[in-house]
Amino acid sequence: xxxxxxxxxxxxxxxxxxxxxxxxxxxxxxxxxxxxxxxxxxxxxxxxxxxxxxxxxxxxxxxxxxxxxxxxxxxxxxxxxxxxxxxxxxxxxxxxxxxxxxxxxxxxxxxxxxxxxxxxxxxxxxxxxxxxxxxxxxxxxxxxxxxxxxxxxxxxxxxxxxxxxxxxxxxxxxxxxxxxxxxxxxxxxxxxxxxxxxxxxxxxxxxxxxxxxxxxxxxxxxxxxxxxxxxxxxxxxxxxxxxxxxxxxx
DNA sequence: AACAAAATCAACCGCAGCCTG
DNA sequence: GCAGGCTGCGGTTGATTTTGT
Numbered sequence: 001x002x003x004x005x006x007x008x009x010x011x012x013x014x015x016x017x018x019x020x021x022x023x024x025x026x027x028x029x030x031x032x033x034x035x036x037x038x039x040x041x042x043x044x045x046x047x048x049x050x051x052x053x054x055x056x057x058x059x060x061x062x063x064x065x066x067x068x069x070x071x072x073x074x075x076x077x078x079x080x081x082x083x084x085x086x087x088x089x090x091x092x093x094x095x096x097x098x099x100x101x102x103x104x105x106x107x108x109x110x111x112x113x114x115x116x117x118x119x120x121x122x123x124x125x126x127x128x129x130x131x132x133x134x135x136x137x138x139x140x141x142x143x144x145x146x147x148x149x150x151x152x153x154x155x156x157x158x159x160x161x162x163x164x165x166x167x168x169x170x171x172x173x174x175x176x177x178x179x180x181x182x183x184x185x186x187x188x189x190x191x192x193x194x195x196x197x198x199x200x201x202x203x204x205x206x207x208x209x210x211x212x213x214x215x216x217x218x219x220x221x222x223x224x225x226x227x228x229x230x231x232x233x234x235x236x237x238x239x240x241x242x243x244x245x246x247x248x249x250x
Numbered sequence: 251a252a253c254a255a256a257a258t259c260a261a262c263c264g265c266a267g268c269c270t271g
Numbered sequence: 272g273c274a275g276g277c278t279g280c281g282g283t284t285g286a287t288t289t290t291g292t
Contacts, residue, residue, distance in 0.1 A: 015286085016260070037277080038278090049262085051262085060260080087282085088281085101280075107259095110258055111258095
């Protein structure tokens with residue numbers, strides 16, 4: 001099968017995201033959802049690969065992302081789940097609300113792996129020091145003793161999920177985003193949208209951040225494109241302004 | 251203070267698998 | 272059943288920050 005390039009890389013920007021790009025992405029996804037990551041950058045006025053947009057949204061911009069230090073409980077869950085699931089970071093992330101697979105993966109490689117290795121070495125050393133032949137677990141096994149009581153239940157519920165691979169991204173999959181835009185504004189997960197409302201503010205006519213803020217003409221394209229799920233023949237009322245404090249903008 | 255090494259973390263890349271026509 | 276398109280996942284890279292000398 002010939003794979004088509006995911007995007008035209010000659011025109012794509014790479015590297016760190018700017019606050020302006022973040023704002024564009026947030027504005028677009030909160031309004032329209034990620035009905036098509038591949039098309040999204042074009043409509044949102046971003047010179048980014050769709051995959052890059054998706055990653056940025058899922059890992060840093062979507063609401064309810066938990067940042068900062070991991071609690072002992074979280075680390076224990078990660079370790080125990082890694083014992084059983086291996087490097088299935090998305091499945092592990094699914095058990096840790098607010099944590100992303102990328103973040104967990106990083107944390108594992110930078111902290112937990114070393115910690116386990118250290119434990120393993122210590123265990124081996126104390127084992128060799130002990131000439132009585134007393135059996136001692138390796139670090140790996142030692143970890144098992146730390147498995148939270150509910151971990152089996154966690155794994156159970158994970159594997160019994162409707163999709164074969166429950167993932168952190170289930171929170172906002174393309175399907176559920178595209179299937180119903182109301183998902184975006186459900187009270188449970190997206191009540192934050194209300195926070196965007198600025199009295200008298202007009203998204204379509206007012207810039208996000210600065211006077212030279214660029215809003216592409218085809219930002220409205222999803223509403224005009226018959227292929228778009230948002231096409232209904234009329235331009236909607238302006239959507240809310242973005243409250244930057246709700247997001248992890250740099 | 252300057253430099254080097256190590257640690258951290260955001261982002262990219264390519265593959266696998268699912269979905270649709 | 273097949274081809275093509277798309278998303279999601281995990282591995283890896285590289286820039287930046289922190290720590291040590």
